[in-house]
Amino acid sequence: GPTPRAHSYTRYNNWDTINSWMNSITSSNSDLISKMFIGNTYEGRPMNVLKIGRKTGSGKNAIFMDCGIHAREWISPAFCQWFVKEAVSTYGSDPQMTSLLDQMDVYVLPVINIDGYQYTHTSNRMWRKTRSRKSGTSCIGADPNRNFNAGWCTLGASSNPCSDTFCGYSPESEIEVKNVADFIRKNKGIIKAYLTIHSYSQLLLFPYSYTYELAADHSELMKVAEGASSALRSLYGTRYTSGPGATTIYPAAGGSDDWAYDLGVKYSYTFELRDTGRYGFLLPESQIQPTCEETMLAVKYIAAYVQKN
Ligand SMILES: O=C(O)[C@H](Cc1ccccc1)CC(O)(O)C[N+](=O)[O-]
């Protein structure tokens, strides 16, 4: 059969390539990376979290970052792969990355919605949801970013299984969402920050999206978001807008960031990467490197702040 496609950090890799990359980068960096299985997707693909950090044996605090919750947002998994590469290749030479990985762990889930992501590679490039099936409807999937137990299905979501923002039949009805929520619940004592990577619009969002009420930590979350956005902008001048989801993009319940925040993970952010609509979800591969380089600056800014506070 065809040889699996070679992995590239500046191309959009399909799932088989990402999965084999996860195995190879873990085995070739066993001092810094370990792989943690958190469950299978609806169609039976393995969800693995990469735990990145110096192995000290003692419990370290952690940052959790996920990518690829929405299938068509291809720049998102590309960034998670870029982050892992940057972490292992600059540990020992970049003082901030070295300090971060000595003191904390970063849990990276490169693709949450693997079934949907693969479907965008094989069938429908604009697919968003999971690929779960339910009797009683021929429509497939639910919006995983409406399926978390945070104001579930109260606003900015649909209870119609055929809608792209279908909230699911109950909170965490999507196995991919349940697997992530279970992992974060199990580790909530050490997880100090939750970053979820989407595209597009160039936004740095934080709770809440399920209500117009300001979060208790609004001013601190805003301060950190603005610092991260200006760090990002320093590289190529890319402009991001920071703010609570409800007023900065639109009100929407069931989002992963709101759920993590209400669980007690204070530094909870949703990144909406490039661009602002010229290419949208179809961001050209030529923009993968600059997008990932500028986003690294924002993520490192937040990580450094979390490390100190
Ligand atoms: O609708 C979404 O889930 C995000 C916005 C968002 C972000 C956090 C919590 C609730 C909603 C926007 C996007 O990433 O899906 C881009 N889009 O509108 O397709």
Ligand SMILES: [Zn+2]
């Ligand atoms: Zn999204």
